[in-house]
Amino acid sequence: MTGGAMDPLPTAPGAAAAEAEVDEEADPPAADSPVPPVSEPRAPDAGQMQVPPGNPLLLSLTLQELLARDAVQVELVPEKKGLFLKHVEYEVSSQRFKSCVYRRYNDFVVFHETLLHKFPYRMVPALPPKRMLGADREFIEARRRALKRFINLVARHPPFSEDTILKLFLSFSGPDVQNKLKESAQCLGDEFMNCRLAARAKDFLPADIQTQFAMSRELIRNIYNSFHKLRDRAERMVSRAIDNAADLLIFGKELSALGSDTTPLPSWASLNSSTWGSLKQALKGLSVEFALLADKAAQQGKQEENDVVEKLNLFLDLLQSYKDLCERHEKGVLHKHQRALHKYSLMKRQMVSAAVQSREPESVEQLESRIVEQENVIQTMELRSHFSLYCLHQETQLVHVYLPLTSHILGAFVNSQIQGHKEMSKVWNDLQPKLRCLFVGPHGAPAPQRPPQDGLSAH
Numbered sequence: 001m002t003g004g005a006m007d008p009l010p011t012a013p014g015a016a017a018a019e020a021e022v023d024e025e026a027d028p029p030a031a032d033s034p035v036p037p038v039s040e041p042r043a044p045d046a047g048q049m050q051v052p053p054g055n056p057l058l059l060s061l062t063l064q065e066l067l068a069r070d071a072v073q074v075e076l077v078p079e080k081k082g083l084f085l086k087h088v089e090y091e092v093s094s095q096r097f098k099s100c101v102y103r104r105y106n107d108f109v110v111f112h113e114t115l116l117h118k119f120p121y122r123m124v125p126a127l128p129p130k131r132m133l134g135a136d137r138e139f140i141e142a143r144r145r146a147l148k149r150f151i152n153l154v155a156r157h158p159p160f161s162e163d164t165i166l167k168l169f170l171s172f173s174g175p176d177v178q179n180k181l182k183e184s185a186q187c188l189g190d191e192f193m194n195c196r197l198a199a200r201a202k203d204f205l206p207a208d209i210q211t212q213f214a215m216s217r218e219l220i221r222n223i224y225n226s227f228h229k230l231r232d233r234a235e236r237m238v239s240r241a242i243d244n245a246a247d248l249l250i251f252g253k254e255l256s257a258l259g260s261d262t263t264p265l266p267s268w269a270s271l272n273s274s275t276w277g278s279l280k281q282a283l284k285g286l287s288v289e290f291a292l293l294a295d296k297a298a299q300q301g302k303q304e305e306n307d308v309v310e311k312l313n314l315f316l317d318l319l320q321s322y323k324d325l326c327e328r329h330e331k332g333v334l335h336k337h338q339r340a341l342h343k344y345s346l347m348k349r350q351m352v353s354a355a356v357q358s359r360e361p362e363s364v365e366q367l368e369s370r371i372v373e374q375e376n377v378i379q380t381m382e383l384r385s386h387f388s389l390y391c392l393h394q395e396t397q398l399v400h401v402y403l404p405l406t407s408h409i410l411g412a413f414v415n416s417q418i419q420g421h422k423e424m425s426k427v428w429n430d431l432q433p434k435l436r437c438l439f440v441g442p443h444g445a446p447a448p449q450r451p452p453q454d455g456l457s458a459h
Helices: 015-021 061-067 105-118 137-156 166-170 175-186 200-203 209-259 268-284 287-357 361-402 405-438
Strands: 074-080 086-094 097-105
Touching: 061 361, 074 097, 086 137, 086 166, 097 105, 097 166, 105 137, 105 166, 105 175, 137 166, 137 287, 166 175, 200 361, 209 268, 209 287, 209 361, 287 361, 287 405
Parallel strands: none
Antiparallel strands: 074 086, 086 097
């Protein structure tokens, strides 16, 4: 791109203001929104970032193909005591690499930073928060689940899954994986610098890419809000199942305690001693069934936590990473592009001012050289902007590839409810015959079971 071929530039302030602002640097990026250095794309190594056949913008993947890329397990290792603090360690095993390594939370942090540095225009899932003082088992377990979701989303992401840093994180068993990751990040630039399509990304974009981007962003924001509510309700149902299990267990224990009571009957109640004895014998044996009911309820709650809540959380993590990517696109590369254009405009105004004031030739030549340099910066920023949109288009497609996960979640929920009610119904039916001796007539004969009237049974 040359100065004559550029689009119209924004109106700049006066020449005096231009002198003061022309050397001003762009705002530094936020810590959580890294922006790669401005540089031209370079030729990648042989075999790296090969151009796929057909239109490279389009993804031809199914959910089953994504899930089959890898299944990574993250399990807690028994705590090891440090000098002052206990350190939580995780056993990370990859089905794809047939590997099992040990990682700490800070290892995940460095890996996450490396991904953001190398793939600033892709969906990099967020990490769970750092450990706080007094963190309990519930917090540690929630973080383990979140780390598992994070690494599985990364391991199944098309560009990430083919990158060496993923293999390094999942299979390197040396003493210092953090330094290895940092060294790997320093050797190569970001995806823009290594992708053969970077300079031609604009050629593959649809003409209405900005409109499509705005529509997709709004759609995914709405989907996120709905799935967030679904997840909250699913968590409440799981919580109620766990509470129901605890209540059933206590209910059975109280019945057993009542049946085991050895307090002697007073003399005036001796006429009904045989009835009370039969009732106590029946009540004492009910704890087994109620314990089984409690176990079934707890199993159902646990199953729905793993198969429903966790899958909803996985999808929410993906949607949140898309929202974060949109923020990086607008506040990162687009912001720097606008800053570069503004700086160029100031330089041009300064050039005009220098020509009017007939400055020294050396000063004018230096200014011309800086203007040419700034034009190169703007050209690279425009290429990055188009490449960012190219990646956003692909990431939007990836979100839609994950959408059928909704049917998996609903299927797991329905099957859990059917199976849970079926198993609990069987236990309730097995319990019913044991209640016959509780319904006795005035002379010890079985009385027909009737529905209670106003909360009381008439016998």
